[in-house]
Every structure is written in C-alpha cells, then in structure tokens.
Amino acid sequence: MRNIPRVLAALLGVVLAGPFALRWIFSPQAMADEQHIALGGPDAFSHMRGDTGGAFLAVGLLALLGALRKEPRWLEAVALIMACIVAGRLYGIAVDGFDPKVGVAMTVEVVVAAATFATARQLRGAAR
Secondary structure, three states: OOOHHHHHHHHHHHHHHHHHHHHHHHOHHHHHHHOOOOOOOHHHHHHHHHHHHHHHHHHHHHHHHHHHHOOHHHHHHHHHHHHHHHHHHHHHHHHHOOOHHHHHHHHHHHHHHHHHHHHHHHHHHHHO
8 A cells, every 4th residue: 555656656657758748749730639729830849849748758757757766856846847737727717718628637637746746745754
C-alpha cells in the first residue's frame, strides 16, 4: 500500500511524457483538431510542439524521475504546475464558458497534482 502513490506518480509520468507529449510533438495537427484549435502556420505548430508537447514531456519526466529517485521537490514542482494549469482553466471557464473536454482535462490535471503531491508528502514523511 505504501508504494501506491509512488507507482501512480511514475505511471502518470510515463503517460504524460509518452503518448501525451509525443502526440503533440509529432502530430500537432491531429491533437489540435481534437481540441478544435486552428493551427495557422509554422509559428502555431511550433507553439503546439514546444509549449504543449514540451510541457507535457517535462512534467512527465519530472513526475517519473521524482517517483523513481524519491525526490519530493520534483514531484512538488509537478503538483504546482498542474495546480496553476487548473487555475488557468478555472479562469477560462469563468470568462469563456465550460466545455466537457475542459472538465476531462481538469480532472486529469487534478489527479496528477494530487498524486504527485501525495507522493512528495509521503517521501518527506519517510525521510524524517
């Protein structure tokens, strides 16, 4: 039971750094189409590959490395990034309205934030 948060954080890291990130990096048009995002030129593709794909890659690797190396700071960084993304989405809902796809994305982000934060707390407790 003690390893469940760490295993979950590692699995979420693999999913974020793997299929999520790689689809944005290598198939930005398909991913953008799923989200109803219009990509109008090389700059838009670059932003999707770099900002979105790169962010998923970094967050996933931080979660994975934090879980495997038992580094709570990396996991806390992931939790903070995800919490900030959720805050941005909540503002978006307030000014733009709600779409069910946003709810799904927010749920994933809250789960990642909770899992990485719980794992970081567990690791800090074990270190004491």
